[in-house]
Amino acid sequence: MSTSIEDKVKIASNFLLSSPPGEVNDVFNDVRSLVDNDEALQDGILQALEQYNTEQLITVTLPELDYEVIVSNHGKVEEERYVDPRSKQSFKFDHMRLVLYNNSISIKKIWKMIIKLKELQPHEAHASIEPLREAIEKKAFAYVNDHYPEGVCTVYAPTENQIAIAIVDNKYNPGNFWNGRWLATWTLDTQTGELKGATKINVHYYEDGNVQLNADKNYETKVTVTDDFTKTVATVLKEVxxxxxxxxxxxxxxxxxxxxxxxxxxxxxxxxxxxxxxxxKILNYKIGNELSQK
Structure with missing residues (x-):
């Protein structure tokens, strides 16, 4: 019984969602050959690509800026449009175009090419919570710079009562057959003081084999949120x-x-x-010769 195109695309989507760090393009090219129907594949896996990119905290660099921004569900403001809270701009991110570019182009160049194709728009922040968000952002950036070699951090205010911190650090070493990613998300409810964190680690070794480390840990606590931003920020970052x-x-x-x-x-x-x-002295043993003679 032959497998339908719909089933092939569903299987391909599952493969993509399981892609190790830095290898989603390779997985896409492999499943593309297996499905052998680009139109059906592109229509069917777009949702999986968006889920993968936002869950894995893919980063982009906006035009004229010298820092990276995380593409996260916390920063999604409308269909395919995400916000950079720091520059107060929103941008449209093409999840499909990211994997269709030639692999010979560096990933950072690909991201810049994608963003330049899309019009940037100003984004109005929640005025009541923006001062706290900016204060946490400043402290979180300093923490990430001190503790994560290649770390990227974006601090969002998805609602008037919530702050979200996203942190990701990638280490790609395909020349030595391994890649790794540490990612974390923290959300603070400014009304209840509830602070929730989720950290995930994924490391892939694939020299003469295929070994993966997948680990995750969740954490919940309560902090005191006051009008004194200095104390609130210090407490939140200390918990992190x-x-x-x-x-x-x-x-x-x-x-x-x-x-x-x-x-x-x-x-x-x-x-x-x-x-x-x-x-x-193993070369002196004649076991191999004896076995070959029998």
Whole structure:
């Protein structure tokens, strides 16, 4: 029984949503060959591409600006249009065009080409919460610059009562067959003081194999939101920093234990002879020759 185009596109969408960091273009090109119907593929996977880009906190650089902006659902203001709270502009982002550009063009150049094709528009911020957003933005930028080697941060005010912080740090090393991403989102309800955080880590090693690390951790607490922005901002960023430190330490401890104990438990400490193999003399053994003669 042959697979319908609709089923192929659905399978292709699932593959795209599971793409490792920095490899969505490669996955797209692979599923494009498998589906072998560009029109159906482009119509069917647009939603998956948008979901992937916003969940993975893809970044873009707007014309005439020297910093990157995160494409996030917190910053979506209308269909395909997202906001840069810092410059108070909105831009239209073409999720499909991103993957259709030639792979030989650098990703940052692709993003700039996409944005330049779309008209920028001024965006009016929520006046009542904008001073707090700007104060958190300034402190969050300083924190990210200090703690994330390639970190990008965007601070939003989606509503008059909510602040959202998005942080992403990518490390692409395809020459050595690995890529990785750390991403985090934090939301603050200024009415209740409820602060929620969600951090995800994805690392992909694919030299002579295919190994992925996928880890995530959620956190909730309450902070005091007052008219004194300095105290509120300091409290929020302290919670973020403390959580990152605990989670980072936990990850290090877990994988240190994995290497020292778990992996060792998966193999014999000694062969059945109870004698260690002298690998330096392995060439002197004639087992291979004997086996080939039998």
């Amino acid at each position: 920093a403390d959580f990152d430190k605990r989670y980072h330490s936990s990850i290090n401890n877990s994988y240190g234990d994995l290497a020292e104990n778990t992996f060792k438990g998966l193999r014999r400490a000694l062969p059945l002879t109870r004698n260690k193999m002298d690998w330096n």
